[in-house]
Amino acid sequence: MAGDRRAGGNQREIFHAQNCSLYIEEGETVKVLLVRPKPHRETIGLQHVMICEPLELEYLVSNIPDFIKKSIDIKIVDMILEKISYESVLLKEKPDFILFTGYITHVGIIKKLAEQAKGLLPEISTGAGGVHAEVVPKDFKCEYIDFVFDRNGIDGFNEALKALLEGKSKSDIREMLKESGPKKYSFSYKHPAREAVSQYRKYYYYMFHKPCALIKTSFGCPYNCQFCFCREITDGKYFARDVEDVIDELEAIKEEEIYIVDDDFLYDADRIGDFIAAIKERNIRKKFLVYGRADFIVENESLLKEFKDCGLQAVIVGIESIRSKDLHDYHKGTTKQVNEKCIGILKSMDIELYATLIIPLDFSKKDFRELTAWLKALEVRFVNLQPLTPLPGTDIFDMYLPELLIRCEDYHLWDMAHVALKPKHMSISEFYLQLLASYYKVIMRPRHVAALIKKYGIKANIKMLIGSSFVSWQYLQKIWRGK
Structure with missing residues (x-):
């Protein structure tokens, strides 16, 4: 956990088995990063004439239930605009859970970022979401991405957060997300943060x-x-x-x-x-x-x-x-x-x-x-x-x-x-x-x-x-x- 890795803390070390998730005690918090990747240098895109806010990530932040919010420290990192490197972000923030969002052009980049996160922070949980994950979720399936949110992203994200806080295994969370019900065709969420x-x-x-x-x-x-x-x-x-x-x-x-x-x-x-x-x-x-x-x-x-x-x-x-x-x-x-x-x-x-x-x-x-x-x-x-x-x-x-x-x-x-x-x-x-x-x-x-x-x-x-x-x-x- 983020709190356990900070110098001077009295919190206990948490053991993370290969397929285990987080387990927290009263007063501890889990560090969550929401990351929008920078496009690949070969991608020909409108990023040279437009950079828009990551609305989908803002919706995730605003719709976290209060009982979960009090146990997490969440932050959005926009790598298109961030002045420090991704590796520096990881080492500075030391997240417990990192979620990436992107389009089809970001799939390869997201896999590499997830791999890098696992290399620097072996106990970290990783996830991917966004429109491409909802239409072609199989593209994100790899050993470095633990969860792919292929429908009802806001609800799925909150379910995963709750399960991580409860200490459920990653395999159990994946099964839970598979069985989370059909895709919704309505929208009743809080305004983006x-x-x-x-x-x-x-x-x-x-x-x-x-x-x-x-x-x-x-x-x-x-x-x-x-x-x-x-x-x-x-x-x-x-x-x-x-x-x-x-x-x-x-x-x-x-x-x-x-x-x-x-x-x-x-x-x-x-x-x-x-x-x-x-x-x-x-x-x-x-x-x-x-x-x-x-x-x-x-x-x-x-x-x-x-x-x-x-x-x-x-x-x-x-x-x-x-x-x-x-x-x-x-x-x-x-x-x-x-x-x-x-x-x-x-x-x-x-x-x-x-x-x-x-x-x-x-x-x-x-x-x-x-x-x-x-x-x-x-x-x-x-x-x-x-x-x-x-x-x-x-x-x-x-x-x-x-x-x-x-x-x-x-x-x-x-x-x-x-x-x-x-x-x-x-x-x-x-x-x-x-x-x-x-x-x-x-x-x-x-x-x-x-x-x-x-x-x-x-x-x-x-x-x-x-x-x-x-x-x-x-x-x-x-x-x-x-x-």
């Missing part, structure tokens, strides 16, 4: 939104896009929190910039109307970034205008493609014409559009030219071009399994930026080059740069330029290597 990351909060941002706080108001997605990982997390179910509860949480957030991280916030027009009415009633003044579909925006233009007047600043829209065949194959349910009208509506209201597109591997140079010309003609300023990536756990993974260029165990490459399937009309290097060229032709037009400087200032634009340059450098390395 944002103060648990108070030392990091000023560094959390998304693009030009800084400092930025996260809030989640619904879970899952009601649509059936074939490529989407989000719907797999809730087995295709969609459920939303009560609007009044969301407003209570929103009112307590100190940051002005709010990123609503629902998989699709712009879904239920009545709910959005209630949300806007509640903001007005309580005189809440925030700036919002949300996810939304193009067809919702087109069908609810007046509602978007009302939301704009209450703080809506930007919308991330999955445009996905300008080719009808792609939209059909993706089961997207929209059209090129709907996308064009959506872009026009957002532009007319001065709502920033962050457009995302999936580039299929049969794209030719002509397709890239047509896409670039289309984006430029519609005055799109921000675009994320992602090679089609059949993520493990999605409907399309098995379909493309024989064609994969990336090994399943090369987790750090599953970032939706690496080319996972062989291009049909060009080399891999050429495909990366076309992606990069299209990106810069769209975002680096002098007129757009001048408008962004006017809107966000020189300092913020320099920061974004530096961040995007890191991503470009990663792509250039892929081009030079030819893989």
